[in-house]
Amino acid sequence: MNPAILDFIEFSLAGLCVGALYALTGIGFVVVYKATRIINFAIGEFMMIGAYFFFGLAAQAELPNWAAIILALIAAGTVGGFLERFIFRRLIGESAISVFMVTIGLASIMVGLVEIAWTADPRSLPTFLPDQPFFVPLGSAEAFLASKNGWSFIIVAAIMAAFITVFRFWRGGIALRATAADQQAAYSVGINVPGVFSFAWILGATTAAAAGILVGSISGISSAMGAIGLSVIVVVILGGLDSLAGALVGGLLIGWLEAMASLYIGGEYKQVATFVILLLVLVVKPYGLFGTHDIERL
Amino acid sequence: MRIGSARQTYAADEAIFKTNVQRLWFAALAVALVLLPFVASDYWQLLACLIAVNVIAAMGLMILTGFTGLVSLGHAAFMGVGAYTAAYLSNHVALPFWLTIPAGGFVAAAVGAIFGIPSLRVKGLYLALTTIAASFILQSIFFNWPAVTGGARGLSIEPASIFGHALVTPGAIYWIAMPIAALSVWWARNLLRTRVGRAFIAIRDRDISAELLGIDLLRYKLMSFALASFYAGMAGAVWVYLFRVITPESFRLLESIFFVAAIIVGGLGSVRGAIFGAIFMTLVPEFLKIGASDLAPYWPDAVKLLSPVRTIVFGALIVGFLMFEPLGLNEIWQRTRRRFALWPFRT
Numbered sequence: 078m079n080p081a082i083l084d085f086i087e088f089s090l091a092g093l094c095v096g097a098l099y100a101l102t103g104i105g106f107v108v109v110y111k112a113t114r115i116i117n118f119a120i121g122e123f124m125m126i127g128a129y130f131f132f133g134l135a136a137q138a139e140l141p142n143w144a145a146i147i148l149a150l151i152a153a154g155t156v157g158g159f160l161e162r163f164i165f166r167r168l169i170g171e172s173a174i175s176v177f178m179v180t181i182g183l184a185s186i187m188v189g190l191v192e193i194a195w196t197a198d199p200r201s202l203p204t205f206l207p208d209q210p211f212f213v214p215l216g217s218a219e220a221f222l223a224s225k226n227g228w229s230f231i232i233v234a235a236i237m238a239a240f241i242t243v244f245r246f247w248r249g250g251i252a253l254r255a256t257a258a259d260q261q262a263a264y265s266v267g268i269n270v271p272g273v274f275s276f277a278w279i280l281g282a283t284t285a286a287a288a289g290i291l292v293g294s295i296s297g298i299s300s301a302m303g304a305i306g307l308s309v310i311v312v313v314i315l316g317g318l319d320s321l322a323g324a325l326v327g328g329l330l331i332g333w334l335e336a337m338a339s340l341y342i343g344g345e346y347k348q349v350a351t352f353v354i355l356l357l358v359l360v361v362k363p364y365g366l367f368g369t370h371d372i373e374r375l
Numbered sequence: 376m377r378i379g380s381a382r383q384t385y386a387a388d389e390a391i392f393k394t395n396v397q398r399l400w401f402a403a404l405a406v407a408l409v410l411l412p413f414v415a416s417d418y419w420q421l422l423a424c425l426i427a428v429n430v431i432a433a434m435g436l437m438i439l440t441g442f443t444g445l446v447s448l449g450h451a452a453f454m455g456v457g458a459y460t461a462a463y464l465s466n467h468v469a470l471p472f473w474l475t476i477p478a479g480g481f482v483a484a485a486v487g488a489i490f491g492i493p494s495l496r497v498k499g500l501y502l503a504l505t506t507i508a509a510s511f512i513l514q515s516i517f518f519n520w521p522a523v524t525g526g527a528r529g530l531s532i533e534p535a536s537i538f539g540h541a542l543v544t545p546g547a548i549y550w551i552a553m554p555i556a557a558l559s560v561w562w563a564r565n566l567l568r569t570r571v572g573r574a575f576i577a578i579r580d581r582d583i584s585a586e587l588l589g590i591d592l593l594r595y596k597l598m599s600f601a602l603a604s605f606y607a608g609m610a611g612a613v614w615v616y617l618f619r620v621i622t623p624e625s626f627r628l629l630e631s632i633f634f635v636a637a638i639i640v641g642g643l644g645s646v647r648g649a650i651f652g653a654i655f656m657t658l659v660p661e662f663l664k665i666g667a668s669d670l671a672p673y674w675p676d677a678v679k680l681l682s683p684v685r686t687i688v689f690g691a692l693i694v695g696f697l698m699f700e701p702l703g704l705n706e707i708w709q710r711t712r713r714r715f716a717l718w719p720f721r722t
Binding site for chain 2: 116164167168171173174175176177178179181182183184185186187188189190192193197307310311314318345346348349352353355356359360363364365373
């Protein structure tokens with residue numbers, strides 16, 4: 078097979094796997110945004126603390142990997158719930174921009190705390206994914222896919238499926254969707270709206286932490302890994318801030334575009350390329366691909 | 376509300392200085408600003424210059440965010456545009472600083488207006504997030520256009536000179552930075568009393584209503600972006616003469632967040648807030664540094680912890696002010712002033 082085409086396919090596969098991680102984190106963002114209308118700029122830092130909790134429990138406390146993952150997810154969810162209860166709930170009714178800035182401040186605090194607890198040096202996570210690479214058959218040739226990427230894709234797909242089920246069928250998921258659709262109506266039919274807010278933050282933080290552990294196991298962790306949150310922000314704006322499907326499509330699309338940009342233009346341009354595309358999309362579709370259009374009344 | 380200063384004409388109500396006491400205090404401040412370099416050490420002169428630069432930039436962002444209601448997370452990148460313009464003009468065209476600094480402002484204003492175009496379609500937080508795109512695109516240009524920006528190595532420039540006399544020390548740059556800062560504050564304060572400034576405020580309060588009142592959103596939003604970027608560009612150009620070296624690393628997203636934090640801490644929607652915020656946010660890390668080096672003999676880890684503690688304090692200031700003092704330092708100032716003005720009565 079033509080090596081250029083094989084390159085294209087291999088980069089596309091790797092890009093889609095990275096994109097799946099963006100999509101997972103993006104869902105952590107969208108859940109919070111849907112329920113509470115808060116732009117969580119600290120999404121990358123939630124990934125970071127998830128990965129560091131796992132690092133602390135698995136590598137330093139030497140727990141078995143499965144226990145460390147579960148405990149790290151619980152710890153990250155607790156942090157999310159705690160922040161909602163004691164910070165964001167007190168900010169209900171403040172302007173959206175103030176709350177957005179609070180999340181930026183929290184991101185900074187989390188980075189500082191991680192640097193105090195674990196220093197700023199990059200570290201690698203204990204491996205818990207099988208290291209047998211995937212070879213995707215393509216007629217005469219085979220496309221190589223790194224094992225960690227492939228397994229993350231599978232894990233993300235499983236989590237996504239669970240998410241969709243929860244949102245469609247479980248009472249709590251329906252309550253969350255009802256709150257997103259109309260807060261006052263949700264109150265009046267007896268939904269515990271503050272409870273939904275807490276639940277959304279816990280879910281968002283846990284999801285981000287799961288994505289953080291996967292990202293950390295692929296490329297290592299450092300106190301600067303929160304920067305990946307910027308790619309996630311691009312994903313969710315592109316998809317439309319309040320659309321789960323948008324996060325999914327946007328995540329895969331941005332992951333693929335970044336891979337294409339690093340294949341054809343050069344790795345240092347990949348983030349810029351996605352930002353340029355973001356700007357172009359927003360000029361045509363101001364609420365992203367799938368976002369709800371706000372109808373403004375005077 | 377000040378007792379005993381009943382205003383009887385609109386002109387008196389619009390006046391910047393409403394009483395003679397205010398004029399007196401202002402004169403005292405002006406004298407203090409002029410005397411500062413003669414009494415301050417080199418370190419404090421450098422800080423004074425840095426504060427002046429940050430006041431100029433924060434003033435610009437205050438016009439955009441505080442008065443027009445458009446949040447920008449790309450302000451530092453526009454500062455970078457001004458800085459690179461000034462450096463390029465100084466190195467290649469050998470223009471004097473009193474031309475390169477305004478030129479930096481004008482080029483930044485043009486670039487800012489271009490990146491302001493999405494603000495016509497995109498509103499609120501979507502806009503804040505798209506300005507991050509401006510920040511990254513500009514930074515990539517700084518990195519990847521070596522002919523003009525020197526690429527990742529950056530540029531260094533000759534000191535500013537006047538009548539053949541090189542301005543090398545911060546104490547000398549102070550005489551460029553402080554007057555420009557004063558001018559930009561004066562100009563911003565007056566802008567608010569004009570038609571343009573009122574249009575900005577109307578757009579902030581409700582853009583659709585403003586449009587119905589006949590305010591051309593396209594024109595005024597772009598004008599606000601251009602003005603804010605002009606301020607940022609001037610600040611960047613002064614910054615270049617202060618440090619005489621620039622690299623793309625100097626104008627990252629973090630610096631843009633710094634300016635948003637400064638105007639929030641200072642108090643959104645007031646000229647004084649921009650000044651307070653810029654001073655406060657410049658000084659806090661310095662005080663932490665001084666504190667850490669004072670602690671170092673007793674607690675050897677203090678210096679090592681300085682960087683994370685700075686990060687935490689930066690975040691905690693944003694969160695703390697937004698939660699407990701959302702109107703910022705300006706509100707604290709006014710409350711204190713009111714207390715003195717009304718003493719012995721209380722509000």
